[in-house]
Amino acid sequence: MIAKPIYGVTAEFDNPTTLVNAARAAREKGYRKMEAYSPFPIEELNEVLHLHKNKLPLIVLLGGITGGLTGYLLQYYITVWNFPINVGGRPLHSWPAYIIITFEMTILFAAISAVLGLLALCGLPMPYHPMFNVPRFATASRNRFFLCIEAADPLFDHDKTPEFLETLEPKEVSEVAH
Amino acid sequence: MPSERKKLDLAAVRALLNGKTNGRDYWRNLEDLASTPEFEELMEREFPRQAIGWSEDEDSVEGRRNFLKMMGASLALAGLTACTRQPTEHIAPYVRQPEELVPGRPLFYATATTLNGVATGVLAESHEGRPTKIEGNPEHPGSLGAADAFMQASVLTMYDPDRSKTLSYNGEIRGWGDFFSTLGEILAVQRTKSGAGIRILTETITSPTMANQIAAIQKLYPAAKFHQWEPAGTHSARAGATQAFGQPVNTYYDLSKANVIVALDSDFLASGHGSLRYARQFSARRRVQGGQTSMNRLYAVEPLPSSTGARADHRLPLRANDIEEFAWALATNLKVANGPTKGENWDIYKWIPGIGKDLQQNAGASLVIAGDYQPPIVHALAHAMNEKLGNVGKTVFYTDPLEVNAQDQLASLQDLVKDLDAGAVDLLLILGGNPAFNAPVELGMGDRLQKAHMRAHLSLYDDETSEICQWRLPETHYLETWGDARAFDGTVTLQQPLIQPLYEGRSALQLLQMLTVDPEASPYAIVKGYWGSQHKGADFENWWRKSVHDGLIADSALPTKTPALHGGAISSPSEKPKMAGKLEVIFRPDPSIYDGRFANNGWLQELPKPVTKITWDNAAIMSPATAHQLGVLKETLNAGDEGVPMVELNYRGRTIKAPVWAQPGQVDGCVVLHLGYGRTRAGRTGTGMGFNPYGFRTANALWHDVGLIAKQTSGSYEIATTQNDHVLDTRRQIIQSGTLAEYLKDPESIRAGAEGPPRGLTMYPEWKYEGYAWGMAIDLNACTGCSACIAACQAENNIAVVGKDQVRRGRAMHWLRVDSYYHGGVNNPEIHNQPVPCMQCENAPCELVCPVQATNHSAEGLNDMVYNRCVGTRYCSNNCPYKVRRFNFYLFSDYETPSLKLLHNPDVTVRSRGVMEKCTYCVQRINHAKIEAEKEGRTVREGEIQTACQATCPTEAIVFGDTNDPNSRVSKMKAEKLNYGLLADLNTRPRTTYLASLRNPNPELEA
Amino acid sequence: MSQIFHHSTNTFARITIFGAIFVIAFLTWAFDELNRSAYETRATVPREQPVPFSHAHHAGGMGIDCRYCHTGVETSSFANIPPTKTCMNCHSQIWSTSPTLEPVRASFRTGDSILWTRVNDLPDFVYFNHSIHVNKGVGCEICHGRVDKMPLTWQEASLQMDWCLECHRHPERVLRPREFVTTMGYTPAGDQEEIGRRLMNEYHIRSTRELTSCSTCHR
């Protein structure tokens, strides 16, 4: 008989070390499509799972530049082109006075793009996710650590993968339904 | 009070009395002088409570406008959404449009306003038939184009919602018909006894037409009696003339020819007949500009600092009594009398020789002026001296009296009282005036008048006198009816109406007419009819039209004459009353509400009184030393911020409680009480303001008397001043001044230190002002601080009245203010007045900080203020070093009262709540002139634009014009070496600049 | 732990977040449009009048010059609404019995004004002066549109500040020789801009900086 398609198999650990080791083992075993879950950031996982690079800094930089330009040009256009008015005998293009708003706009745009970028790169918001089907996954936000090998992984095998996970001395191994 | 507090007083007072002022140190009030360590201590103890303390409940004092404010709030909030559409408005065009009238263009009519019966010609501006503004009539000798605060504010009186509107009999509304029939019955009876029961009490009358009526009436009712009573009239001048010449004469002066002037307690620059003209002539002789290097010299002796005293080159504070002694001494020196040559008041005799010499050297070009409030003998002496000096016909002129059957008004009043007591009065017609309130107290007019069987009072307001009359007749305002009156020199001035009577009013002319054979004649018919009978020569109509147009009858001035001084006019000086530990009481008409007739005029009530800057109140004004002796000095140190103490005044067995105002420059040992306050039936504005000195004023001491006892009493009183008293260090370069000699020696010396940074010294590119560049120059040497400009500004620019409490909270709205600074010892400081409008800075600090561009620069260098753009951050005011911006903390403008809506100048926005406002050089006038010029394809002519303040200024101290035109008056003034910018070192580049003030002291007295 | 949300919430959530930007942009645009709309300005909406006066008939049909009634237009800030007398000049003879004109006759009899509804109504803080515009060659048409084609009068322009500024910034685009000021349907003899610039010199039109200074219109 053919088992109904699942999202993957997950193993639960009770401390970061075992998780990291398990992840490393799985990767050495050749698994690629897997994800580790922990209640706090664990730097080691980044290098184990090769998560070093992300595009966020670039996004933020672009956001910042856009903001800065918007800020300055807005002021320049309004005071010099749109309605040139003599204010207190100051020149129309009083650039020193424009610095502040330019700066603030830079920060604003950069920050907003940082947050939107974060969401985008994490694929959030995603209120529904197969992992939530795992009953004990609730503890992943408390004190438990999960490693999930996804069914999409070429090496994934309905029987072998769980067995393999069992070898990593987890607390428990369970299937993740779609 | 605790002894330690006493110590503070002493320290403070010692500091003030010896007037120790380091160098050219100006100070504004006592507090400044009291800069002793004790004083600092005092400050620390006194202030914090106020600084971060609870202020007293405002809601209780907000008064009747509260409702309106709430209304305004709701209106304002209505504008909250961006998508509010304009409410639908309607237009009601004329049915038959008068041909001279073009809707949208104001018309000006010449008419006349009177004070104490004496007329001044004015031009009234009319918008679609609503008079909105008064200007002086340049053609008129008494005005020369200037107008004083009373005239400016008179238009408000006309629209005053509290005016008596309907005719009533014992409180029931009636019609004129009813009154006329009742009058008819009485007259029928009277005719049988030739009018023996008729008494007619009026104010001073100078109207020839009315004189003619009176004559007519007296023909019909030979036994009828006419009485006149003017509380602030020229009684002693009349008596003095009679004493000197054996006949009453009218005196007037020509100051343009006077090199040396001695003012014996005379405020000729700011009050009295012809003062506008005198001020103009006087200041013309002091303008050290355009090559003129000479100045006249003014000696003033007076008890309290007046506008005239402020301008004097030598001012000697004397009690009103001592001025008589001074006059005797001077007369003796000039050999026209043999009075004392020495006395215990050393000051007097120190001065006399110098002045005497100065006068004699300028014989024929000098002038001795006796004040209206000085006793007859002083006037007699002045006449004698002027004659001796050969001034008669040169600087001083005599004519027949201006008033109709010039009589001793006091005697006449007492005569009336006698008849009243005798029950001989059947019909008492009181035409104007308010005798129940302002007659000498011992006559008890309030009760006496009720002895007349039938009493009718014709008046603008339902006042104290109306209260006790059966018939209360609404009177027309001068802008509502025809009439005429004589000016200071007798020139007949015609009064023409600009508007139909707003209410059922009739004029005194009409009422008198009711007693004649042709009772129903219209005022126009009466006046025109009379002059028709007077006019010699053909073509009366043209002559009449011209006269009405000019507002005066050409060459109708009374012929001058030279009455002979009759022997024994001047006997020997009477025994001077001994002070005997008592104080001298001095009565004066109030600078802003006069004898009380203007009590309900908000503009005048809120007009800061010259020098003291008090609004809405009168006070027991005394010298700091006197105040200290009474133990009431200390608390006045910060008047305006907290209450001033009260004194209980006791005089001739009568008692009044009054707040104390310690006034530097006032002579010790006397208390000045300004008349006109303490009204009980003035209207919503004036009732209950201040206290009533008429309660002290008796027939035999109308102006001053010794015998006042003052003692400190419980309670304190809040006085609202527009300027709080603080030290001003001369390093601030606010007032530049010096003597003529210094100036001629080194012209630059006067403004030294007040120069701004050089124009080139900036990183910014210069803004170029092609075309017009409006600017203003204010000649501090001419300004008398009379405050007419403030009133004019208020009328022109729809400036709101905020009420006493708000003034006290520092929220007065005047766009233009007159600062006064004192310099020197507190006993007799120099007084400097400085009008401060918006400076229209080229580098305006206010504009830089406005977040919404509500204020910025026009192409002509005006500092524009766009009310409808203002959101009210008030940042501009904070950043304005001159503090000339005014903020609508509440809905101050009255959008509700119908009659006041008519008053608004349609060319100026009425500012709503939460909006900043300020002087814009009357930009509406600028635009009007520019548009007219543009239409004719020319540029604006020099002098074509006159700002409201400039137009009304009696001394032409304020000059406005195009600074790009080198030939304009303003450019010429700015080119003078006396020209300096206020706080110029801030590099604000003010367009308004000042000409430093000069004094021309007599070297002999300087020593 | 069981799922809290249905699968579809994912898409929905993303749309709400990233869609927000477009929503805000749209609202801003809509708000601005509303402010300029005829609803807000009441432009082009004919007004109810006590008497259905037709400019189309009087000015258009009979070709009466604007200044016959609007007498103040060359001399005063206010163009002037004609007094009843002006109407009666003709209507005492023609249509002297027409019921629609009864209000006019009534006004003339009783002396009470006819209460017209204002069509072109500027805010109280704006000080517009007809005479200077007319004298400098700004045609009635420019602001009031083809009045000669209005059976019932409506307000042609938005009368909003940026509309005023258009001309104050570029007078050359609208100026015409004085003699054509009251002409309806005027067409420039040549290039308008060029003529305009010529007239600007001729009539000494003031600089844009001056024409756009606040105090030019606000006091």
Added chain:
Amino acid sequence: MPDETQIAEPRPNEIIAPGYTFGTVTDQIASVVLTGKTPGFWLAAFTIGFALLMLFLLSVAVLLAKGVGVWGIRTPVMWGFAITNFVWWIGIGHAGTLISAILLLLNQRWRNSINRFAEAMTLFAVACAGMFPLLHLGRPWLFYWLFPYPNTMNVQPQFRSPLVWDVFAVSTYATVSLLFWYVGLMPDLATLRDRTQSRFARFAYGILAMGWRGSARHWSVYETASLLLAGLATPLVLSVHTVVSFDFTIAIVPGWHSTFFPPYFVAGAIYSGFAMVLALAIPLRSVYGLQGLITDKHLDNCGKVMLATGLIVAYAYILETFTAWYSGNVFEEAAIWHRMTGPYAVAYWALLTCNIVAPQFLWIRKVRNTPVLLFIASIVVLIGMWLERFVIIVSSLAQDFLPSSWGIFQATRWDWATYVGTIGLFLFLFFAFIRLLPMISIFEVRTLLPQAKVEEEVRS
């Protein structure tokens, strides 16, 4: 199934008590929110806050109905309490951002247990501050004219005005702080989502958590994001009070027109901010028994920061006086002289006492380690900093160039009502936050635990 371990007293210099586990940390912090019963302290504080909030609404109603005249402001003192409160609140906000951003960049791990409520404090302080520029307008309903937006008038804000700078600075500050705070919350929201019993709460937290799963990928991006935000927030927070100080320095008013205001104001801001952090932390940790997480070490550190900034402020006061004298400018001299001797002398000397004398006790370790004393000190400093702003604003305006227009500011009942009212608003928001969201960042505290370290074992 919480595993119950006994938590020992934290030893000095420890930023977290020994004995905590991931579980206990989570439970303790989450329980504050998830518990059914709320402590009396919370109820009391919240009630007070709510009452004062009502007072605030009343005074705002009166203000809108009548106009700013109900306040004591006048010519020449056109700014009174409103702007004073604005500056004060904004200043208080600064500590939050400083802790969450600057200390993060400086890798100060002790911040982990105090940054959350500090940031919340920032947000609410900014909210209170934001009220005043709006309310103090003469026509508040036109506030939007300060923003550039397409309009039919063709008129836009005047970008040379510091007030417009304020608008941009403060709104940016508010937005960025909010984002930063929210991002920090996401993992903890997930925790709450997973732990709460009530369906509604699960739904609500679920929405807010956006489906956070704590996957390694999330965490790696998350770390970058928070570093970047910190990097942005740091210059921002410094700029904000600099801009606020421009409101004064750009003006020419003697006593305002001075170049060293920016650093002076920023230091003052942090000073008062940390005072507020202590004033909140000390009662909270004792009420909720969080001494294990907010240890004496934290208080000690905050104390040190206060001391440092206090000294900077003191230096500024001295410098202010010196330059006034050294400038030889008559107006500057007079301004300072009036400040010291004039109507506001008492306020001036009081603020010197509060801000210079009081903090000197913080030199003593004993004081820094005695919560009660620290609490008192922080309250004193808060008062002192308010007075400082009041004196700078009001005394400078009351007596500037022309003596003829000098005038004294007298606060009215409504001045006080509005001020106290915003304190109510602050308490209201803050205690609502305490009840609804974890006041301490749970996941960041987890990283402080020894167990969080990964022991690398060599495997071949």
